[in-house]
Amino acid sequence: MSKKLIVPAEVKVCATCSYWDGPRNVDTELRVVVIAESCEGECLVCGRSCQGLSNEPQVNSGCLWEHLAPDQPASKGN
Numbered sequence: 001m002s003k004k005l006i007v008p009a010e011v012k013v014c015a016t017c018s019y020w021d022g023p024r025n026v027d028t029e030l031r032v033v034v035i036a037e038s039c040e041g042e043c044l045v046c047g048r049s050c051q052g053l054s055n056e057p058q059v060n061s062g063c064l065w066e067h068l069a070p071d072q073p074a075s076k077g078n
Contacts, residue, residue, distance in 0.1 A: 003037040005053070009068050015052035018066040019044045022052055026068060033068065 007016055009031040014020045016033050022041015025034040039052040045064045 002039075003012075003039055005035055007025070007033045007035065007053075009033055012055065013052065014041065014043065014050050014054045015039070015070060016068055018068050020050070024052065048073050 007013060007055055009016050009026070015022065015024050015035045020041050023036065023039050024041075026032075027034070035052045040049055041052060042048065043050050043063075046062070
């Protein structure tokens with residue numbers, strides 16, 4: 001059984017990016033992401049595999065890291 005890590009959603013690693021397609025559980029109320037220690041997924045921007053704990057925003061200047069927070073509802077104009 002692999003170890004599970006709890007990462008604050010504000011930490012800029014691949015697992016907390018909305019463009020990362022890997023195995024994770026997101027608790028929006030507590031604002032944490034739970035991943036396996038060695039999980040791997042695909043970056044939908046770069047189109048390549050990367051570890052959930054990769055710090056891509058600092059390594060790759062082409063990274064488009066985007067926070068996992070849900071989008072705000074669009075305001076309706078009257």
